Amino acid sequence: xxxxxxxxxxxxxxxxxxIENPDAVGQVGNPKCGDIMKMYLRIENDVITDVKFxxxxxxxxxxxxxxxxxxxxxxxIKEALRLTNSAVADALDGLPPVKMHCSVLAEQAVKSAxxxxxxxxxxxxxxxEGFDPNEEHDxxxxxDDHC
Amino acid sequence: MKVYLDYAxxxxxxxxxxxxxxxxxxxxxxxxxxxxxFGRESKxxxxxxxxxxxxxxxxxxxxxxFTGGGxxxxxxAIKGVAYALKSKGxxxxxxxIEHHAVLHTCQQLExxxxxxxxxxxxxxxxxxxxxxxxxxxxxxxxxxxxxxNNEIGTVQPIKAIADIAKENSILLHTDAVQAYGSFKxxxxxxxxxLLSISAHKIYGPxxxxxxxxxxGTKIHPLLHGGAQEKRRRAGTENLPGIVGFGKAAExxxxxxxxxxxKLINYRDQLINKLMGKIPYTRLNGHPTKRLxxxxxxxxxxxxxxxxxxxxxxxxxxxxxxxxxxxxSLDPSxxxxxxxxxxxxxxxxLRLSLGDLTTQEEIDYVIQHLPPIVERLRQMSPLYExxxxxAKSV
Numbered sequence: 001x002x003x004x005x006x007x008x009x010x011x012x013x014x015x016x017x018x019i020e021n022p023d024a025v026g027q028v029g030n031p032k033c034g035d036i037m038k039m040y041l042r043i044e045n046d047v048i049t050d051v052k053f054x055x056x057x058x059x060x061x062x063x064x065x066x067x068x069x070x071x072x073x074x075x076x077i078k079e080a081l082r083l084t085n086s087a088v089a090d091a092l093d094g095l096p097p098v099k100m101h102c103s104v105l106a107e108q109a110v111k112s113a114x115x116x117x118x119x120x121x122x123x124x125x126x127x128x129e130g131f132d133p134n135e136e137h138d139x140x141x142x143x144d145d146h147c
Numbered sequence: 148m149k150v151y152l153d154y155a156x157x158x159x160x161x162x163x164x165x166x167x168x169x170x171x172x173x174x175x176x177x178x179x180x181x182x183x184x185f186g187r188e189s190k191x192x193x194x195x196x197x198x199x200x201x202x203x204x205x206x207x208x209x210x211x212x213f214t215g216g217g218x219x220x221x222x223x224a225i226k227g228v229a230y231a232l233k234s235k236g237x238x239x240x241x242x243x244i245e246h247h248a249v250l251h252t253c254q255q256l257e258x259x260x261x262x263x264x265x266x267x268x269x270x271x272x273x274x275x276x277x278x279x280x281x282x283x284x285x286x287x288x289x290x291x292x293x294x295x296n297n298e299i300g301t302v303q304p305i306k307a308i309a310d311i312a313k314e315n316s317i318l319l320h321t322d323a324v325q326a327y328g329s330f331k332x333x334x335x336x337x338x339x340x341l342l343s344i345s346a347h348k349i350y351g352p353x354x355x356x357x358x359x360x361x362x363g364t365k366i367h368p369l370l371h372g373g374a375q376e377k378r379r380r381a382g383t384e385n386l387p388g389i390v391g392f393g394k395a396a397e398x399x400x401x402x403x404x405x406x407x408x409k410l411i412n413y414r415d416q417l418i419n420k421l422m423g424k425i426p427y428t429r430l431n432g433h434p435t436k437r438l439x440x441x442x443x444x445x446x447x448x449x450x451x452x453x454x455x456x457x458x459x460x461x462x463x464x465x466x467x468x469x470x471x472x473x474x475s476l477d478p479s480x481x482x483x484x485x486x487x488x489x490x491x492x493x494x495x496l497r498l499s500l501g502d503l504t505t506q507e508e509i510d511y512v513i514q515h516l517p518p519i520v521e522r523l524r525q526m527s528p529l530y531e532x533x534x535x536x537a538k539s540v
Contacts, residue, residue: 002456007456010453010456011457011460013526016525016526018531027528031488031489031490031493031529032489032490033489034450034469034478034489034490034493035450036527036528036529037528038528054526054527054528054531055526055527055528056448056449056450056490056526056527056528056529057450057453058450058451058452058453058469059452059453059456061450061453062453062526
């Protein structure tokens with residue numbers, strides 16, 4: 001069901017943990033839906049110098065969090081904001097269709113953390129136009145209810 | 148090490164069962180409806196299988212009807228009675244934690260104009276007998292309540308349910324797919340009119356089951372066609388499957404006491420040791436009124452699918468009521484039915500034990516599960532908060 005890469009990132013997740021006194025924190029998802037991602041960023045001169053995550057969720061939720069952190073580490077904020085869910089999924093050699101929402105959640109976790117950074121530092125990023133970190137994300141692309 | 152603990156999903160076919168089945172694929176392959184010697188031979192072994200199964204239920208052979216599995220037996224019992232008795236009434240009572248073979252059948256009947264009452268269950272998964280009494284109307288034609296639940300193992304007070312059904316002259320069907328082979332069931336003494344069973348849960352082949360229909364019970368056929376099964380279930384019989392079912396049933400009931408005693412011992416070891424070693428857990432289902440081989444525990448702060456994947460990496464096969472394992476968004480209706488919050492339901496693990504389970508396997512699980520739970524908790528943002536609170540105390 002999962003690619004070897006997904007299993008690798010699930011069993012050996014990169015950048016798992018917390019950052020003490022982070023420059024930004026973002027959290028998306030909710031326990032009701034069975035997945036929560038929390039992302040911590042260290043940002044120096046607009047560059048993400050360190051990133052850590054914690055995730056409650058299924059195998060692909062953990063793997064997409066891991067992959068997203070790996071992709072954005074060392075990138076500028078602008079570059080990180082261009083991260084798409086399909087880039088995360090592709091980097092993992094694909095996800096089963098019912099698990100694509102996990103990659104959406106990973107993208108939103110990154111955006112949510114950068115949104116926190118922007119708010120704290122009074123910065124404006126056009127990529128965050130319309131992004132609401134507190135909205136009940138409709139990250140499940142199937143079904144008809146709350147998740 | 149490979150440890151299969153998903154016997155409630157399905158069981159391996161026993162060697163003796165397979166051996167008895169094999170000749171009926173290509174040596175004795177006659178159609179049981181044929182008049183020639185080939186056909187008569189096949190008819191004879193079907194009758195033998197029917198006798199063997201009837202014996203396990205202390206029933207008459209002509210009360211056993213073979214089906215294509217447990218789901219068909221459930222569908223047949225419910226739809227068959229509903230259609231047969233619709234001039235008498237259109238109300239059926241069931242529970243919220245039935246198998247989908249019952250629930251979805253009831254939902255289909257709702258679309259056809261029947262009225263269904265779905266009884267709540269308590270936090271152990273037991274229905275309330277007073278609720279059942281109150282749900283009965285003068286147009287109630289059927290009560291269908293499972294004998295034992297497939298996910299949480301809770302065993303319903305089926306005798307008391309049957310007594311209420313009888314007092315009100317309502318037919319009772321029970322889905323005994325999980326209970327059959329674990330309990331001695333006598334439908335006549337219990338007062339059960341219809342009872343569904345399946346071969347592949349008792350070390351028989353997949354794709355064959357049976358419906359016990361008490362003599363005189365009004366029921367319409369589900370499948371129309373030939374005159375098989377006394378004109379009640381058309382279709383050429385699954386000869387090897389039925390032979391295997393008969394043998395598996397005989398074996399299951401030959402050493403049922405020994406079997407259940409062993410399973411209860413392993414089950415309680417797993418429950419007690421896992422819950423003793425791992426904090427923030429919850430036993431789902433009734434502590435004692437439960438299937439001998441059923442363990443169902445929720446581990447807080449983690450999600451079931453990641454738990455199953457991690458267990459699979461060390462060779463342990465279990466199952467979960469998590470939404471992520473079902474392809475739907477919501478956790479299992481059974482776990483929601485016993486009142487679990489979504490997050491607790493997401494973190495559930497079912498380990499179901501069986502004949503081939505060994506003490507070594509139980510020890511292996513007790514050794515490997517706690518570090519897996521801890522690893523996933525260390526990754527979980529929900530656990531952070533709890534650890535923080537624990538530290539600050």
